[in-house]
Amino acid sequence: TERTFSMIKPDATKRNLTGKINAKFEDAGLRIVAQKRLHLSKAQAGEFYKVHAERPFYDELCEFMASGPVVAQVLEGENAIAKNREVMGATNPADADEGTIRADFAESVGENSVHGSDAPETAKEEISFFFSGLEIV
Ligand code: ATP
Ligand code: MG
Numbered sequence: 001t002e003r004t005f006s007m008i009k010p011d012a013t014k015r016n017l018t019g020k021i022n023a024k025f026e027d028a029g030l031r032i033v034a035q036k037r038l039h040l041s042k043a044q045a046g047e048f049y050k051v052h053a054e055r056p057f058y059d060e061l062c063e064f065m066a067s068g069p070v071v072a073q074v075l076e077g078e079n080a081i082a083k084n085r086e087v088m089g090a091t092n093p094a095d096a097d098e099g100t101i102r103a104d105f106a107e108s109v110g111e112n113s114v115h116g117s118d119a120p121e122t123a124k125e126e127i128s129f130f131f132s133g134l135e136i137v
Contacts, residue, residue: 002080003033003136004117005126010068011111013037018071021114024101025075028087034074034136042066048129057110064110072130081123084116 008021022032040048045065052058075084089100093112096103106112117123127136 001076001078002120002123003074003076003127004080004084004123005115005130006073006075006084006117007115008071008073009111009113009115010064010066010070011107012105012113013069013071015105017105017113021101021105024087025084028077028083030075030077030080030083030087032073033076034131035071036130036135037069037071039069040066048126060110074127074131074136081117081120085118088114088116 006025008018012018012021018037025032042062042065045062046053046058049058049061049065052061055061077083087101089096089102089106091102091112092109093102093106094109096106101114102112106114117126
């Protein structure tokens with residue numbers, strides 16, 4: 001069993017979609033073993049997404065991630081990292097498979113409702129950015 005970091009983005013919390021998104025994780029066999037809602041500052045969003053600092057959309061991404069509350073989560077299950085990315089669907093909702101979170105809920109390539117770690121190392125880093133060991137049960 002594996003853990004991954006997930007974040008429900010401001011476009012989704014704004015539209016009251018937390019429960020519908022969580023149902024998709026649970027239906028896929030992912031267990032929500034930690035969860036908290038918080039409102040990131042632009043600086044905190046910038047720190048979280050610092051790997052994208054050179055990308056042209058970085059500033060827009062940081063603005064967006066600080067534009068409203070997010071829900072930070074740890075998901076656990078067999079192949080949780082790959083499974084979560086499958087449930088999320090492609091970054092651009094126009095390319096996302098039917099039934100995925102992004103196909104059903106995302107508004108655009110930027111405002112795409114969810115984030116999920118892409119590898120074991122980033123999962124570990126991203127989980128510890130938000131949670132202490134005691135908060136994951
Ligand atoms: P995430 O890292 O959020 O799980 P991802 O791995 O599918 O998504 P990345 O390429 O890592 O996508 O980009 C990180 C995030 O940056 C995207 O989820 C999206 O919110 C934003 N983003 C990516 N491409 C663009 C773009 N062309 N214009 C605006 N925002 C973008
Ligand atoms: Mg990514």
